[in-house]
Amino acid sequence: MPAKVTLQRLAEMKAAREPIVMVTAYDYPTARTAEQAGVDMVLVGDSGAQVVLGHDSTVAVTVDEMLVLSGAVRRGVRTAFLVCDLPFGSTEVSDEQAVATAVRFVKEAGADAVKLEGGGEARLSRIRAIAEAGIPVVAHVGLTPQTAVALGGLRAQGRTAESAARLVREALAVQDAGASVLVIEAVPADVAAVVLPALDIPVIGIGAGSADGQVLVIHDLLGITEGRTAAFVKRYATIGADMVTGVAAYASEVRGGVFPGAEHGYAATDEAVEAARAELEQLRAR
Template sequence: MSVAKKQYKRITVKSLVEMKANGEKISMLTAYDYTMAKILDGAGLDVLLVGDSASNVMAGHETTLPITLDQMIYHASSVVRGIERCLVVVDLPFGSYQSDPKEALRSAIRIMKESGGHSIKLEGGREVKESIKRILNAGIPVMGHLGLTPQSIYKFGTYTVRAKEEEEAEKLMDDAFLLERLGCFAIVLEKVPAHLAKKVAESISIPVIGIGAGNGVDGQVLVTHDMLGMTHEFNPRFLRRYSDLYTEMTGAFQQYVTDVKSKDFPSDDEQY
């Protein structure tokens, strides 16, 4: 007998744990600005991630490393103004938490106070344990991120699948258990083998949200610009394009140019 899906007026970290317990998958996409956040929120998304991927898709950088804490706060505050229902998670950018737990706490507090975001996300396990503990002790919800960690790209040198070898897979499992014990409310698993991601999700009580981690996890996240087809150079196996906005938008812009050049726009009906 099926159980009716609970209707959430507002998604909280507690809602996500309930969704996992009830077997309801969690939907999560990235957002960086007010207009997109408003559309995503109205479409029924559960979680909006103000990702440091803004460094790539909004600013054109090759990696996520250049984006600053001030820039993340700007993007996050824009997103928060556009939502009514979604939980907003904000990435701590590279350099704002790795070396010093006190700096990590200051960074997290700035995001919460200045953007109005509901929680933060950071990459890593045991290496950033003290930073996570300090942030959680201040009452700030933390989402973990394991597997492929883009802020460490120059350490790994590649964006290939992580934890294929037994040693790294065991470390990932240990880190997932650690993040749960510390009190993280959820974990993102990026680009890891599907069987390992499923094992993690089944072994811990907090939600596991995957990106390139198969369908055995508790939810999915993609970069909105990728799934809408606004970017077209990036084609990993895990990406499903739900639209081809690159082609559609290019066509619209080209038509606008044609209409302006030919004096078709504005028409008599579009003048005062």
């Protein structure tokens, strides 16, 4: 079995310029898929609110729901570094609330690290408090879906002078606050490239050009997600279409009397059949 991926290993990969591979997972089967594929990091993202639970945005998912998803993924992951998103509303009140939530993900779900979005003053305080409690933090700047409304919607960041300057400022600030890893989402590659050399921690990109690693939602890359996906998504399979084809074929065979066939059942002895008949006759005679 490969060695467990740790923060030290991620730092070594960054130093050696060895690309870090990260995907999301939200249940045991997808966790096993990620593990068997040999990815380095698995994120239980609050994007599970949309791709697994059917909500319109990430803000609807609760701590308890995220803990259920995270626990299932933990049982499927052995070597990959497991990161769990702290959902909206679970860290905003105070540093104490944030630490308490982070502790739950470590104790109840086995998280190796927790992820927080944003790089404003309040978020820096939360990152600092959680890190000081001994829990590794993955920071997230650029497009932050939990607060997308304040950013004008789910749109790329760093495309104006003000936004680009804020990205640089927040990226350096979360590192200084104690974040161990940084995710940069939906930022022009040229803008992200400005700040990358100034960061000592591993940087994972998603729609932000080349970084120390990349992350994609597993449902997106496997072609399970319905409808339009973000510009930064590349599909590597068509599992969603294959699933529909498979279920439709099953439904057709059931309706046509083809399935189940004799080969899909179990053999019984004549004695067992006769005993069943005798029992039925006896019950009917009462």
